[in-house]
Amino acid sequence: MGRLLSKSERLSERELSRRQVLQWAAAGCVFSGFPSLANAGKLLYPLTASKITDDTWAVYGLPEYFSSENGGHIVNVAFIDAGDGIVVIDTGTSKRFGEALRSLIEATIPGKPIIRVYNTHHHPDHVFGNQAFDRQTIAGTAEMRTALERDGTAFADNLYRLLGDWMRGTDTVLPGKLLAAGEETVGNRSFIHTPLAGHTESDLLIQDSSTGVLFSGDLSFLYRAPTTPSADLAVWLSALNAMQAMDVSMILPGHGPVDPKGESITQTRDYLIWLEGTLREAVAEGLTMNEAMALDIPSEFSGLYVVRTEFERSVVHLYRQLEDEIFDGIEVTR
Ligand SMILES: [Zn+2]
Numbered sequence: 001m002g003r004l005l006s007k008s009e010r011l012s013e014r015e016l017s018r019r020q021v022l023q024w025a026a027a028g029c030v031f032s033g034f035p036s037l038a039n040a041g042k043l044l045y046p047l048t049a050s051k052i053t054d055d056t057w058a059v060y061g062l063p064e065y066f067s068s069e070n071g072g073h074i075v076n077v078a079f080i081d082a083g084d085g086i087v088v089i090d091t092g093t094s095k096r097f098g099e100a101l102r103s104l105i106e107a108t109i110p111g112k113p114i115i116r117v118y119n120t121h122h123h124p125d126h127v128f129g130n131q132a133f134d135r136q137t138i139a140g141t142a143e144m145r146t147a148l149e150r151d152g153t154a155f156a157d158n159l160y161r162l163l164g165d166w167m168r169g170t171d172t173v174l175p176g177k178l179l180a181a182g183e184e185t186v187g188n189r190s191f192i193h194t195p196l197a198g199h200t201e202s203d204l205l206i207q208d209s210s211t212g213v214l215f216s217g218d219l220s221f222l223y224r225a226p227t228t229p230s231a232d233l234a235v236w237l238s239a240l241n242a243m244q245a246m247d248v249s250m251i252l253p254g255h256g257p258v259d260p261k262g263e264s265i266t267q268t269r270d271y272l273i274w275l276e277g278t279l280r281e282a283v284a285e286g287l288t289m290n291e292a293m294a295l296d297i298p299s300e301f302s303g304l305y306v307v308r309t310e311f312e313r314s315v316v317h318l319y320r321q322l323e324d325e326i327f328d329g330i331e332v333t334r
Contacts, residue, residue: 043166045073045092045100049108052258053211053250055081057108059101061255063224063305066125071166072097072159075125078215078252079105080208082187085115089206089215089252091129091138093159095170098129116186119175120217120254121200122148123230124155130173140175141195143202147230148174179204194246198236199226205243212249219243220264222256225301225310226271228317233276240269271301275314283322289315 049057061075072093079101080087086105091098105114117133119140120126127148130138140148152172160167183192194205199218206215218227219239243251244265251259282292293312301307 043071043096045071045097047073047100047104049079049104052078052252053213056208056211056213058252058258059104060257061125063256065306065309066093066159066162068162068164068166072125072163074255076252076254076256077101077126077129079108080189081109081112082115082189084187085113087186087189087191088114088117088133090120090126090217090254091117091133093125094128094163094167095131096166096168098132101129102132116191118179118191118204118206118215119144119148120206120215121203122151123200123218123227124152124159126217126254128156128159128167128170128172130175131169131171135173135176137177138173138175139177139179141180141202141204142178143195143197144200144204145174145178147201148172183209194242196239196242198232198234198239200230201232203239205246207246207248212247214243214246214248214251216243216251216253216264218254220251220253220259220268221271222253222259222264222267223303224255224305225307226268226275227310228275228314231317233272233318237269237272240265240272267304271304274298274301275311275318279315279318279322280326283319283326289319292319 047059049059052058057079059077062070062073064070064074066072066074075090075092077092078089086109088101088105092101102114114133115137117130117138119130119138122144149172156167156170156172159170179193179195181193181195183190190209192207192209194207196203196205196219203217203219205217205219207213219236220243244262249260251262251264253259253264256264278295279292282295293315297307297311
């Protein structure tokens with residue numbers, strides 16, 4: 001386990017990208033959606049477990065936005081064989097996804113109970129599979145639980161609209177155990193909990209101290225544009241600085257391939273800085289939201305998956321707030 005490499009020590013972007021995209025593609029996370037459209041008709045999630053290090057598997061989401069074709073299979077989840085039982089990181093988008101994840105875990109590591117399920121944050125693609133697991137094993141922060149209790153119904157309504165039948169029977173299940181900063185032993189492993197914020201009001205980092213793997217939830221994204229519906233950009237940037245200082249072997253981001261070099265931190269930080277600067281400039285120049293949505297995306301970010309969609313969504317999420325901040329009480333009429 002080593003500290004994340006400095007910028008100069010990292011592999012060239014091209015080399016890293018090629019290797020990781022191949023790894024990602026090999027995991028079934030390819031560019032054209034589901035391996036088989038027949039699966040979509042039957043509402044089956046074609047989940048694949050990819051071993052990323054000792055006793056640790058990632059289940060990669062597709063680099064897409066929610067759709068009735070992908071059933072919301074857009075998020076990374078993970079599981080770890082902790083000797084006496086299995087530890088799960090996030091549960092996916094729907095009850096059906098949670099059940100498919102559970103089946104995949106049972107097929108990969110037969111005969112072991114699931115003894116801990118971590119929820120990294122309250123966004124629906126990370127927690128709506130909770131129903132497939134014993135509530136007493138599900139752990140998250142108190143702030144996350146409060147946020148999910150507040151937003152769960154609205155999230156579910158929105159996902160029913162986007163995903164249709166994939167969501168059938170899905171309800172909000174709140175964590176049965178609350179976590180603060182610290183460390184807990186689960187099976188033969190110990191997991192370090194670091195509560196941060198910025199992507200949402202409560203984002204929990206989980207680190208397996210045996211392998212050094214950091215599960216970042218949506219505090220970092222790789223090759224996929226970050227999402228901002230609940231974001232506080234300044235808080236998020238300081239969370240990324242805290243992550244940068246951590247001693248980790250690799251990061252599994254909430255979306256995108258596994259990240260052995262910390263590139264998800266720098267990529268997310270660079271994107272958020274560009275996003276905020278661009279939107280501030282657009283507000284200052286008096287652009288309408290529609291004009292802002294049409295702005296060019298620089299080449300540094302134009303290759304990120306779903307960047308145009310997420311940029312437009314970010315204008316919707318952040319523009320009014322920035323206008324209020326920048327004009328600070330001056331009446332704006334447009
Ligand atoms: Zn999220």
